[in-house]
Amino acid sequence: MTDMTPRLPVVPTGTLNLELLDVRDGAFGVRGSGDTSGFGGLVDPRVMPGASQAPFGGWFDEVAEEIELSLADQGLPFASATEKVVVDRGEITFFVRREHLVAFARVLRDEPGLRFEMCSGVSGVHYPSDAGRELHAVYHFLSITHNRRIRVEVTASDADPHIPSIVAVYPTCDWHERETWDFFGIVFDGHPALTRIAMPDDWPGHPQRKDYPLGGIPVEYKGATIPPPDQRRSYN
């Protein structure tokens, strides 16, 4: 049967710019003994689209160049402000280092060649397997002037879940940052009043994190219980 040591995933050669997200093994929740199907030995690497290299194509290069020049004006090299740029499915994502997020957002808003007037808010994503950068805050910006949309992603670790607030630059992020704090526990430093927004004020935990304990449903039939959704057998 399957040994319990984690296996190295088989990533095809030539796809080096992929980013390993997770490795899932088995099928339909079958692990260890009891599996006679053989599917328990399946190893399934999950990889997110990795970094792209310039040229990115279309107007992406214009935006990237404009950002680079504007950041350089402030004495901030593009390479130290951003981790990487990902182009996938016709969308461009800038992974920005959290300490430079506010400067980055200010450039997006103020630079005439960029003019991202509108921030569509923050959304959190929790990647427990992404060690050291488990919490991602994802921002979407819209430039009405140039009719462009970009994504900015900022990461923080579970141990130090701090990301600077951009409410001073984009006031619309006020409630969005509160929501992301409420559901993911990301602390937005500098937010004027970072309180829970959807859950009750005294709620313990942050419900949309992947490690948030889910409840099972006790069934009144011979003491049976239904396990929480994340512990049920499921296709993976």
Place this chain on the structure above:
Amino acid sequence: MSTDHVTYGSAGPTSTSSATDDPFAPGYETTEGRIFTVSGGDWDTITAAPDGEKERIVVNMGPQHPSTHGVLRLILELDGETVTEARCGIGYLHTGIEKNMEFRSWVQGVTFVTRMDYLAPLFNEAAYCLAVEKLLGITDDIPERASTIRVMMMELNRVSSHLVALATGGMELGALSAMIYGFRDRELILDIFEMVTGLRMNNAYIRPGGVAQDLPDGAEEKIRDTVKLLRKRLKDTTNLLVDNSIWMGRTVGIGYLDLTGCMALGITGPVLRSTGLPHDLRKSQPYCGYENYDFEVVTETTCDVYGRFLIRVKEMEQSLRIVEQALDRLKPGPVMVADKKIAWPSKLSVGSDGQGNSAEHIKEIMSESMEALIHHFKLVTEGFKVEPGQAYVAIESPRGELGCHVVSSGGTRPYRVHFRDPSFTNLQAVAAMGEGGQVADIIGAVASIDPVMGGVDR
């Protein structure tokens, strides 16, 4: 923060007194000072606050209040009838839709999202399905008939949503006839929804890859007739309010928010267009083939409640135009992608024993093709897999930019779904619109934002 005169109560005539034995306002001591619970009385009985102290009256309006447009709690700090500070309390309708979706297949997600902004269910479904289709890379494979039906249903939905906005907005400001007519006309559209999707609300009609089923026989004629009837009736409804001096007295110059304020606060939809900026995602970033339709983006330059009301009225006319064009564009064809690994295998039909899978499909899977049965079973129970990655799709809902951010980790279920609901973002403008005005004007401001709390709290 601590004062001697903190008063909590409901909207309406309230009074407080520093006298300890006021029969209408029994007081008790707390660490914050003396608290009075007000149960009745008259303003005249209010005694002046002691010298050097500011009287602070905080009124909780809602969450159960007929004029707050849903379970919205407005926390108003008042100076007489003037609102000095306005804050919103939300979350009363939070149902964890985004989290729940992580434990259901991609197709089942539609059933959840349709329940968010319950006045615009088809927009929620469209945003989600367009995002999933973008992740799957099948955006260009959606059959034209499916896209046309989507556009037609969304525009009908825009009319019904705007009708409710006028109806409830009118009711909240005292125009009860507008409410009666608005809901009457909305019923016509809900009848169409029931005919096409089987349900009046929470339709779950738009699915990843297309729509759940084709239009039933007679639907096109019914929609054409309804559009004609609506044209006539919309005039009646709007004639009640357009240029009505009482209505204008309550709305003109109220809830002012200019372009700068809208940009800073991320406001979209009719509120943004009331500042004169013709920003409409249907024009600027067309989806579902909106570039093929002839319609105008309605704007006003008044930045007030009346302007937003006029925009909704005119947008309904534009939507009816689009519905008629969509009807003309409808060509026979499939309504689901050809890829059998994504397309839902069966079609619903109504038989003698009620609604269920169509007889031909049952015949095929039960007596003709074992593979078809296996395929059906796998697709319905397990669902399709989506390659890892993320996508953001925004559409123009009746309330503004409805964005859907979807992350896939390569499984049969979403890794994360987040909705940027326009009601949620636009509600932030309540303070900017209402502070410094009268309590009664807050109602008008909230009504002009037209928040739907199901979408705000999700």
